[in-house]
Amino acid sequence: MYRVLIVDDEPEIRLGLRLKADWDSLHMSVVAEAANGIEALEQLAAEAIDLVITDMNMPVMNGVSFLESCHEQFPTLRIIVITGYEDFHYARAAVRNQARDYLLKPVSQDELMEALRKVAQELDEERTFLNEQETVRWRLSQYYKEMKEHFILHLVKDEIRSAQTERERSELFQLDKWGGHSVRFLTAGLRERKAGVKPLSDAERTPDKLRLPFEMLCREFAETQPQRVSRLQSQPQSQPQSQPTPQSQTSDSGLVLAQMKPQVFLDPNYPGLIHFIAAASDEDATASFIEALRACIAEHLAFEPAIAMGQPVTGFAQWKEGYMSSLVAWNLLESDVGITSKDYAEGRPVLTDEAAKIMQRQLACGELDAFKQAIHKELADVFFESQVQFVKLILQLYLLLDSLAHAAGVPLDTGEQLWVRPDMVLALDTVEKAEGFLVQLGEKIQRKTKANAEDPEQSMIQAAMLFIDNNYMYDLNLTMLAERFNYNSSYFSELFKAKVGTTFIQYVTEVRMAHAMRLLLDTPLSLWDIAELTGFSNASYFSSKFKRLYGVTPSDFRANRSLHSSSSARTNPDLGSGSSNG
Known part of the structure; x- marks a missing residue:
């Protein structure tokens, strides 16, 4: 008004x-x-x-x-x-x-x-x-780019369970046009040179030393690529049709013509790799993009990158599988196993979400014998089915453990980094070998967890806090988090308060407020945008909650810089944390 x-x-x-x-x-x-x-x-x-x-x-x-x-x-x-x-x-x-x-x-x-x-x-x-x-x-700000990549990462990890949140965030970050169309994931990275291969220059360079310039070069290359017009199949009639934008139009044949630039994101679980999302319907454009990127990296870094392409998938619900196929394809790019993206896509799902959650809890609670038995059962069930399914399972189990290691702060040695060593996948050619490798990683994670906590429940609560810190902008509730860690919600609530010293809602609110204060100070965003980005149900609730906590309105806080230090001291000072459910 x-x-x-x-x-x-x-x-x-x-x-x-x-x-x-x-x-x-x-x-x-x-x-x-x-x-x-x-x-x-x-x-x-x-x-x-x-x-x-x-x-x-x-x-x-x-x-x-x-x-x-x-x-x-x-x-x-x-x-x-x-x-x-x-x-x-x-x-x-x-x-x-x-x-x-x-x-x-x-x-x-x-x-x-x-x-x-x-x-x-x-x-x-x-x-x-x-x-x-x-x-x-x-949209030009670094914070927007970080939030957009964070959202993409949640989509490919399949961690968003709310259709409304998915729809709202995809519109906010201009990804909604990707959701109903066929896409491919591309994974690029630098690999150690094979023995006997002469370097492109005399410089003593290794992929690890070139990680940052490689990332910057990939981002700049994707951003400066000319817009390519791709023919994309219209969304199903059961879904609401989005209005054409100035950059798109609907043809007489019902196809949507959209200017699609590859989306770029990083996954902190796999440092050194950078990932792209491209329209699968324009295979020629994707092939040209890959070749041009390969030539650009070779020219500037004197390293020829390994670039793999995953299977085509349609809809956000399939992005996790598409991303996984890209990781697998990159891992096996130069191996002799002969598994293609098509092979990867065939067959039943190897590792179910339920089995993954059970193994995660077994490690969190220090139940190593049960964890070992679960690993053995999964491997043995698949070993005689096919080599494709066996390799797929090994990689999925490794990716699960790699993610847990990252969350627990466990650094993996070069010999344990399966995703950069495709030869290791071939070496794990029996149930015993694969089990030994994976159980060893699990034991390493559990030892670190045990060293950091006096009891398994403390480790679980730390993992829950980390999940909140990384997902504060989404719809979080106690029941959802308790189910994620396989706990009764009432017991989880009491345990969280006992270990953290504050309730689940209070902790989430503190984390959200820390990020809201950062946005108030560093961006010109409206209170509606800030409330949406930090997980509060609406701007009115956010404003009233802010005033109750700090004695001033968000607008006054933004206008009067002298208020910042006193208010910041009363909330979570770590701006890398998360938030609460409004």
């Missing part, structure tokens, strides 16, 4: 103006009144006003002086002048000080509404322009 101030020394005139206009239809609201120019200037200094409707003949400060002060102190303020004096110098003063209209008393309802409509249209156009500018700045 646009905020209006009425200035007139006669109360009945002010009341008449209130009653003559249909303020709601114009998205306006009369929020204040003043009897003279001095009172009006005080009101303008105290609160944000979009439009002033003022008389010219007033005591204390006449209309001309008031207009001049407004022009000097509030240059963007809209003003409508109303007076009973048909005096040219009043009209000239109004125009000189950028008044939007000049009305004579008595003002008719039609005249007032017409003047208000003009101002409302101006304000709408200005707000749209400013919002577009803020959106552009936001």
